[in-house]
Amino acid sequence: MKSSIEPIVGRYVNVTVGNARQRIYFEEAGQGRPVVCLHTAGADTRQWRSVLNDEAFTRSHRFIAFDMPWHGKSLPPEGFETEEYLLSTEIYMETVLAFCRAAGLEKPLLAGCSMGGRIALQLAALHPESFSGFIAIEASDFQPAWYDIDWFHRPDAHGGEMGAALVSANIAPQAPDAERWTTLWMFMQSGPGVFRGDLSFYTSDDSLVGRLGSIDTRRTPVHIMCGEYDMTCTPEDAQRTAAAIKGSSLAIMKDLGHFPMSENPSAFRVYFKEALERVTRVPARLMDA
Amino acid sequence: MPRVRNLRQRLDDMAAALERRPHLLRLGRLFNETILIEVDQDEFYLTFEKGRVVEIKEGPSKKLPWRFALRAKGDALLEFWQPLPKPGFHDIFGLVKYGNGSIDGDILTLVKNLRYFKEFMALGRKEGFS
Numbered sequence: 225m226k227s228s229i230e231p232i233v234g235r236y237v238n239v240t241v242g243n244a245r246q247r248i249y250f251e252e253a254g255q256g257r258p259v260v261c262l263h264t265a266g267a268d269t270r271q272w273r274s275v276l277n278d279e280a281f282t283r284s285h286r287f288i289a290f291d292m293p294w295h296g297k298s299l300p301p302e303g304f305e306t307e308e309y310l311l312s313t314e315i316y317m318e319t320v321l322a323f324c325r326a327a328g329l330e331k332p333l334l335a336g337c338s339m340g341g342r343i344a345l346q347l348a349a350l351h352p353e354s355f356s357g358f359i360a361i362e363a364s365d366f367q368p369a370w371y372d373i374d375w376f377h378r379p380d381a382h383g384g385e386m387g388a389a390l391v392s393a394n395i396a397p398q399a400p401d402a403e404r405w406t407t408l409w410m411f412m413q414s415g416p417g418v419f420r421g422d423l424s425f426y427t428s429d430d431s432l433v434g435r436l437g438s439i440d441t442r443r444t445p446v447h448i449m450c451g452e453y454d455m456t457c458t459p460e461d462a463q464r465t466a467a468a469i470k471g472s473s474l475a476i477m478k479d480l481g482h483f484p485m486s487e488n489p490s491a492f493r494v495y496f497k498e499a500l501e502r503v504t505r506v507p508a509r510l511m512d513a
Numbered sequence: 514m515p516r517v518r519n520l521r522q523r524l525d526d527m528a529a530a531l532e533r534r535p536h537l538l539r540l541g542r543l544f545n546e547t548i549l550i551e552v553d554q555d556e557f558y559l560t561f562e563k564g565r566v567v568e569i570k571e572g573p574s575k576k577l578p579w580r581f582a583l584r585a586k587g588d589a590l591l592e593f594w595q596p597l598p599k600p601g602f603h604d605i606f607g608l609v610k611y612g613n614g615s616i617d618g619d620i621l622t623l624v625k626n627l628r629y630f631k632e633f634m635a636l637g638r639k640e641g642f643s
Contacts, residue, residue, distance in 0.1 A: 370610055390606070392628070393604035393605075393606045453600045455606065
């Protein structure tokens with residue numbers, strides 16, 4: 225009988241980002257080429273549960289997914305009780321880099337979804353030397369909000385429940401009910417103001433637009449993926465972004481929305497297999513040598 | 514006007530289906546509002562009390578007050594009610610984003626009751642009408 229204990233193991237690592245000491249939770253599974261996985265706004269590493277449990281992937285890759293500070297099992301920093309949580313591109317990049325250093329990861333692949341995909345592309349432009357390739361899922365240069373982010377943090381309503389009801393718009397109707405509701409549960413559990421603070425970064429910082437042309441895919445391959453039912457990062461948004469990154473590849477995913485690895489793992493795995501293959505190329509500098 | 518009759522029947526069926534969804538009655542227990550659903554030129558004023566639809570009035574009317582309105586193109590709403598709607602037709606906000614509908618009025622009341630209202634609207638799909 226197959227063991228019911230999953231291969232995923234969770235631990236904590238302490239890092240300093242800016243002036244804040246952050247105790248970051250991460251979980252990992254597999255062995256081989258390291259892949260750091262980033263969750264979306266208002267959620268946590270559990271979005272990656274199926275990839276980390278998929279032997280077809282973990283046989284050749286070591287997946288490490290971490291909860292951003294304020295998310296999942298990573299606590300907010302000391303003094304959070306008087307702080308307005310507002311994520312920024314700089315803090316987000318610094319957190320990813322600090323995590324990779326503290327976890328002892330050398331040039332991992334970076335796979336991020338939604339705001340995680342956005343920051344993956346920012347890192348592809350500004351810190352490519354720290355990674356071996358980028359998989360940007362439901363990611364594009366910029367989308368302004370089609371909703372009022374202040375809805376999600378107010379004293380007279382439950383931000384998590386409202387956030388979940390809103391993001392359900394981005395889940396494809398083909399998603400199995402069990403995975404759909406597990407995906408929404410993470411938003412319902414999100415801490416007060418956290419989804420709003422993530423969205424503040426995601427919907428207001430358009431600095432990536434002018435940087436896409438500087439991404440060198442000969443050094444670090446970039447693969448972009450987008451679900452056809454994603455209304456936040458639409459296939460058109462992803463196509464525009466891929467067109468601006470010379471040498472990048474793009475997959476529009478059928479029957480999937482904005483949380484593909486979580487909302488419908490069996491539909492996603494075909495596309496993720498292709499993504500891992502596409503970013504597993506011999507880097508140009510080795511070929512030059 | 515056969516189209517209007519069909520829509521009225523569908524809304525009546527959705528109201529009846531609500532009665533068979535204990536979780537929706539629980540989620541909507543504080544929802545006491547009249548809302549407007551406008552399909553093409555046809556207006557329907559749905560009055561909810563404690564999560565139940567207690568009355569549906571057909572317009573047009575310039576007198577009936579409503580809290581928020583969902584206005585949609587009829588063919589888009591029919592696609593929304595398909596078992597597996599096409600991208601952009603799968604959610605009421607998709608109808609709005611792609612120009613097939615609009616939402617106005619007290620949006621915050623809608624957002625506070627968003628899961629309840631979306632699941633109510635989706636009952637037209639679950640009842641299996643074409």
